[in-house]
Amino acid sequence: MIRFEHVTKRYADGTTAVDDLSFEVAEGELVTLVGPSGCGKTTTMKMVNRLIEPTEGGIFLDGDDISTIDPVQLRRRIGYVIQQVGLFPHKTVLENTATVPHLLGWKRGKGRERAAELLDLVGLDPSVYGDRYPEQLSGGQRQRVGVARALAADPPVLLMDEPFGAVDPVVREHLQNEFLKLQAQVRKTVLFVTHDIEEAVRLGDRIAVYGQGRIEQFDSPATVLGAPATPYVADFVGADRGLKRLSVTPIEESDLDQPPVVHLDDPLATATERLRSEGARWAVVLDGRDNLHGWIPADATADATVKGTVREHARRMEAWLPLGAPLKQAFATMLQHDAGWIAVIDKESEGRFLGVLTPARLHEALRRSIDADAQDVPRAEVAVETVATA
Ligand SMILES: Nc1ncnc2c1ncn2[C@@H]1O[C@H](COP(=O)(O)OP(=O)(O)OP(=O)(O)O)[C@@H](O)[C@H]1O
Ligand SMILES: [Mg+2]
Numbered sequence: 294m295i296r297f298e299h300v301t302k303r304y305a306d307g308t309t310a311v312d313d314l315s316f317e318v319a320e321g322e323l324v325t326l327v328g329p330s331g332c333g334k335t336t337t338m339k340m341v342n343r344l345i346e347p348t349e350g351g352i353f354l355d356g357d358d359i360s361t362i363d364p365v366q367l368r369r370r371i372g373y374v375i376q377q378v379g380l381f382p383h384k385t386v387l388e389n390t391a392t393v394p395h396l397l398g399w400k401r402g403k404g405r406e407r408a409a410e411l412l413d414l415v416g417l418d419p420s421v422y423g424d425r426y427p428e429q430l431s432g433g434q435r436q437r438v439g440v441a442r443a444l445a446a447d448p449p450v451l452l453m454d455e456p457f458g459a460v461d462p463v464v465r466e467h468l469q470n471e472f473l474k475l476q477a478q479v480r481k482t483v484l485f486v487t488h489d490i491e492e493a494v495r496l497g498d499r500i501a502v503y504g505q506g507r508i509e510q511f512d513s514p515a516t517v518l519g520a521p522a523t524p525y526v527a528d529f530v531g532a533d534r535g536l537k538r539l540s541v542t543p544i545e546e547s548d549l550d551q552p553p554v555v556h557l558d559d560p561l562a563t564a565t566e567r568l569r570s571e572g573a574r575w576a577v578v579l580d581g582r583d584n585l586h587g588w589i590p591a592d593a594t595a596d597a598t599v600k601g602t603v604r605e606h607a608r609r610m611e612a613w614l615p616l617g618a619p620l621k622q623a624f625a626t627m628l629q630h631d632a633g634w635i636a637v638i639d640k641e642s643e644g645r646f647l648g649v650l651t652p653a654r655l656h657e658a659l660r661r662s663i664d665a666d667a668q669d670v671p672r673a674e675v676a677v678e679t680v681a682t683a
Contacts, residue, residue: 294320294482295341295450300350302336310336312506314350320449323476323483327493328503328529334486338452341484342371354450369397372443372481374456379439380427386412386438387423393446404445411441416471433457433464440472444479451481457492469495490530494518502526519664535659539621542662546616548655549637549648552577557586557604564589564603577636577646578607584644585613585636615640616647620658623650 295318302311311333318324326334339345340352343364352359359367372393380389387408388395394404409419415437427435436457443451457465457472469492476483487493493500494514502510502517510522521527553576555564568576568591578586586607593606612632614623616639626635633652639645650658 294318294322294355295484296353297337298351298353300337300340300347300352302333302340302345303348309506311340311347314506314508316501316508316511318482318484320482321480322498323481323485323496324499324501325485325487325493325497326501326503327487327490329488332503333506334488334503335454338373338454338484338486341450341452342368342373369393369446370448370450372446372448372451374439374443374451374453380435380442382427385424385426386417386430387419389427389438390441390445392442397446407445408441411444412438414444414475415441417441431464432460433468436460436468437471440475444481449482451483451485453483453485455486455488458487465492472496502529535663536621538659538662539624540619542620542658543617544614544620544623544637544650545658546647548650548658550634550651550654551648552634554579554646555589555603556581557602557607559603561601561603561606577610577649578603579646582643583646585610585638585646588636610636612636613638614650620655620662623655627652627655 297314297316300311300314301309303309314337316324326337328334336345340347341354341359343359346360354362354367354370381392384392387405390408390411391399391404394407395401399407409423412419412422417434417437422430422434422438427438430438436459439456440453443453457468460468473496485493485496487496493502494517497514499512500510500514500517501508504525510517510526512520512522517526518530521530553567553571553573555567555576555578557578557580564576568574574591575588576591578589580586587610589603589607612626612630612634613636614626616637623635626632634649636649637647639647
C-alpha cells in the first residue's frame, strides 16, 4: 500500500534526516514509527503526502509513484494528524472537522453532516462540542478532533504524527484504546509516529524502530520486545520499558522467598538452632498471630548461652509492603530503608506475614513481566508476511 524504496532526505544545510529507507506498509496495516527526537520520523511522514520531497529514492502509494501524482490529489487520499494537533483556533470544532470536505468542495451541509458523524465516532457529542472553539476543549478532546478531522474525507491512508502526544498518560491510554476500536472498524493503512515505545507496542501491527535516520528494526511488537535486532534497539526498548513495567507489575506470592521464621516468645536457643541449621544470617520474627513483628540477626543469637526469648533481641522491620503492591514501590522501599529485602504481608488478613522479596527476586519478577508482556501483546500475531528491507 505504502512503499519506501531507498528514500533519502538531505536538507539544504546538509542534515541527513532520513538515510536510504526501504519498507512497506500493507493495506489496512498500522505501522508505528518510534524513535528519539530528531531521528527523522516527521520527515518520513511528510514525504508521504509530499509536504517534503525526498532527495533520493521513491515512494509508492498503491503502486503509484507519488512524485507523479498531483500533491492536492494525493492529499485527498491521505488523512494527516499533525504533531501538536494544529486545530484552527478561530474555527469551531465542527468547522475544524469539516476542513477537508470543505477544501474538497463538498456542499456545506454534507460536510457538516460528515463532520458530526466523525465527532460521534471519536466520542465527542457534536451537539455538545460542535460549536465550541478549540480553546474550550481539554487536551484529549482536542486530539480527538484532530483524528476526526483527518478521517473526514474517508482517506484510505492516515498519517498520524504523535497524535496523542500532548495529553497525560491516563488520557493517552484511553485515546489509544478508542483509536484501536476505531481502527478495527475503519481499517485504514496507518503510519503512526510516537517516541513512546509503550504506545508503539500497544497500537502497532508492526513497529519500525528508528535510529538516526535509519530503521534499526521493523518487526511485530512481540519480536521487537522479545528479540531486539541490535544493541541500540535493546537499549531503546529496554531501559524505558523496564521502568514502566516496574510500576504496573504487582508483587505476587510466587515472587517471595521463605526465610527462617521465629516467634517473639520462642526461646533464643530455638532461634539460634533454626538459623544455624538453615545457614541463615537472619530470621523473620512474627507475633502470636503470625503477623510481622520484625527480624533478628544471627549474631544476636550466636552466643548460645544467652538466655531469654527472641523478643528481647528482635528488631522492628519498617521495610514492608502488602501483597499486590507494584514492584516499583518495593524497589523504592528497599532504597528508602536501605534494606536488602522487604517483608510482604497479606492486607486482607490484617498483616499476616507471607514472605520476603529480595532484589534478586524483584529482578526475576520484572524479567517475567517483560517477557509475558511481549508474549501477549495484543494483535502481535497479525504479522504481515514480507518486509521489503532491501
Ligand atoms: N527544514 C529543515 N532543515 C534542516 N534540518 C531539518 C529541517 N527539518 C528537520 N530537520 C532536521 O532533520 C532531523 C529529523 O527531523 P524530524 O522532524 O524528522 O525529527 P522527528 O523524528 O520527527 O523528531 P521529534 O520526535 O522531535 O518530532 C532533525 O535533526 C532535524 O533537526
Ligand atoms: Mg516529529
